[in-house]
Amino acid sequence: MAERMIEVDGIELCTESFGDPSDPPVLLVMGLGASMLWWEEGFCRMLAAGGRFVIRYDHRDTGRSVTYPPGRPGYTTADLVADAVRVLRAHEVPAAHVVGVSAGGALAQLLALGHAGRVRSLVLISTSCAVPDDRELPPPTEEFVRFVSAADDEELDADAVVEHQVAYARVLAGGRRPFDEAAARDLVRRDVERAHDVGAARNHDALTDGTIAQAPLSSIAVPTLVIHGTADPMFPLRHGQVLAERIPGGRLLALEDAGHGVERADWSTIVAAVLEHTAAGRS
Numbered sequence: 001m002a003e004r005m006i007e008v009d010g011i012e013l014c015t016e017s018f019g020d021p022s023d024p025p026v027l028l029v030m031g032l033g034a035s036m037l038w039w040e041e042g043f044c045r046m047l048a049a050g051g052r053f054v055i056r057y058d059h060r061d062t063g064r065s066v067t068y069p070p071g072r073p074g075y076t077t078a079d080l081v082a083d084a085v086r087v088l089r090a091h092e093v094p095a096a097h098v099v100g101v102s103a104g105g106a107l108a109q110l111l112a113l114g115h116a117g118r119v120r121s122l123v124l125i126s127t128s129c130a131v132p133d134d135r136e137l138p139p140p141t142e143e144f145v146r147f148v149s150a151a152d153d154e155e156l157d158a159d160a161v162v163e164h165q166v167a168y169a170r171v172l173a174g175g176r177r178p179f180d181e182a183a184a185r186d187l188v189r190r191d192v193e194r195a196h197d198v199g200a201a202r203n204h205d206a207l208t209d210g211t212i213a214q215a216p217l218s219s220i221a222v223p224t225l226v227i228h229g230t231a232d233p234m235f236p237l238r239h240g241q242v243l244a245e246r247i248p249g250g251r252l253l254a255l256e257d258a259g260h261g262v263e264r265a266d267w268s269t270i271v272a273a274v275l276e277h278t279a280a281g282r283s
Helices: 041-049 077-090 103-114 142-150 158-172 181-194 198-206 237-246 264-277
Strands: 002-008 011-018 025-029 053-057 096-101 119-125 224-229 251-255
Touching (some): 025 077, 025 103, 041 053, 041 264, 053 077, 096 264, 119 264, 142 158, 158 181, 224 237, 237 251, 251 264
Parallel strands (some): 025 053, 025 096, 096 119, 119 224, 224 251
Antiparallel strands (some): 002 011, 011 053
């Protein structure tokens, strides 16, 4: 394990790698508003133990990566896609198996559309279609909408941020399994304490698309695995089903009673699926 600050094209990003650089590379792309810590160390180590070189990184305005004034991000969604390429370049990885969760799954799709040569395969977790079509998809659950609608935009101190994020994690868990509040609180606390500016992550809510790939998802030509919880409150299961249908050869792995994100109870299942899906990278 080695945390490393990189600077590419004048953009400073914090990255961390696990495993042997000679193994097939796996790039982990987190959702918006969350640092790389949400790809938990234990999960990364399990992938590395399976013979993968694992790279995680902080998006801009999270963790130890570059931060911008609140409300004025000065970058776009397209820039976050380009950041994934910057991370690969800095680690001298020509192409990687890309695993994205939540909005990170959308970034992974856009990466495959706009930088196809950089992507060996895709694993898309708890996400939806980055390029919409005319199919109607179910909205988030009422509980999720109530929580997000009640969120206060005013500046919060660190303790208040922790309480809010733990409550949000509980909602995202979906409510069908026991919620490990102690583990969530520990992770959130470490994330808050590590951040340059915990309020800067709100800049992700203000992002515009920028210049992103306009190709249809049907043009994605790499092996794609979609992993989706049946209790996901943000993107109900139908989102994952449609995503797998729209990408040629896409496969769906449904996690019974799982919510939104990479829950510890599912690590073994997800790691096994990722290792199997990326096994072709050994050739």
